[in-house]
Structures are given as C-alpha cells and as structure tokens.
Amino acid sequence: MQVLVRDNNIDQALKVLKKKMQREGVFREMRQRKAYEKPSEKRAREKAEAVRRTRKAARKAAQREGLIPGPKKKPRPVGGARSPRFGAGAPSAGGAAPATGGFDRT
Template identity: 80%
Template structure:
C-alpha cells in the first residue's frame, strides 16, 4: 500500500493511509485476530454476514424497481468552525 506525502504534510498522509486501511478491512482483521474464534462460531458469523449481504442486496434491488420507498437521506450538519479559522464561506477581516 502506497501513500504519497505532499509538501511534507504527514498528517494528511496518515489520514489517507487510515482511510485506505479501513477500506481494505485491515482494522477488522486485526480485531478478529486478537482472540481465537472457534470454527463453529466462524461458520455462524459468516452465515449471518451472508444473510445481511443478501438482505441488503434485495432491499437495494427493491428500491431500484420501485417496490419500496428509498430510505430518507441523512441531512449533513455543519459544525461551526473554530475561532480564527476562516472557512470557504467566511473571510478573515484584516
């Protein structure tokens, strides 16, 4: 896995790395490997995951076909910026 560090901005590179690791499932696998999982528990978990995936796929298909209403989209909540930090819509008075 490669992450480019631009303008010596290590913090941004770390954020990008964490996001990539999250997408790849590295954190989930690390958590799973912390303790031993019995084969029967693993089968049960994988079967439950398969059921969840199948239900999600069926739900998406039903929404596409118009059989059920699409879920309401969550509204983005804008947090006020910290004092002294000018955002894109704010301008600093000099």
Template identity: 70%
Template sequence: MQVIVRDNNVDQALRALKKKLQREGVYREMKLRKHYEKPSEKRAREHAAAISRARKADRKRAERDR
C-alpha cells in the same frame, strides 16, 4: 501500501493511510485475529453475514421494483 506525504503535511498523509486501511479491511481483520475463533463460530458468523447481505439485497431489489 504506500501514502505520499505532500508539503510535509503528515496529518493529511496519516488520514489517507487510515482511509486506505479501512477500505482494505485491515482493521476488521485485526479485530477478528485478536482472539482465537473456533471454526464453528467462524462458520456461524459467515453464515449470519451472508443472510444479512441477502436480506439487504432483497430490500434494495424490492425498493427498486416499486
């Protein structure tokens, strides 16, 4: 990953880097890897996330069809 520092403005470059890391999901992955997660817990978490995504898609579809 690369961020260009323009006019010696390190604060702006740091903000851009943080935004890129957030978009790539690096923070989320670091949080998940902080502690060991059992395979059964991982499956349960991913299953719950899939259900949540499906419900959100259904809500959006229902709102669009109104």
C-alpha cells in the same frame, strides 16, 4: 498500500491511510485475529455475514425498482450556514453551497 505525503502534511497522509485500511477491512481482520475463533463460531459468523449481504442486496434492488422508499436525505443548511466539518477556515462561495460538485455523500 501506498500513500503520498504532500507538503510534509503527515496528518493528512495518516487520515488517507486510515481510510484506505478501513475500506480494505484491515482493522476488522486485526480484531478477529486477536484471539482464536472456534470453527463453529466462524461458521456462524460467516453465515450471519452472508445473510446480511443478501438482505442488503435485496433491499437495494427493491429501492431501485421503487418498491420501497430510499434512504431519507439529510436536510441541507439554509443560507450561509456551513458544516462544522469544514471549519471556519474554508473559503466561502458567498452563500449556500452549490447544488452540484463537492463531496456530497448522498
């Protein structure tokens, strides 16, 4: 795994590295390997994970088919209100955030 450090910004590079490790499942694997897992516990865990994956896939397929409603969307702030995630240092576009582009997680 490789992360580029730009302008000696170690904090940003660490943030990117942690996100990559989270996506790869490194932290989950480390936690599992801390202690011995009995074969019966491993089978039960793997079966539960498979059931969870199957249910999630069925739920997503039903949402695509329109059989069940999709997840509720979070309401967007009205006016010039900004998300606390971006802080006061973020440049302002002179009003509400644009409808397209950006980093929306919808």
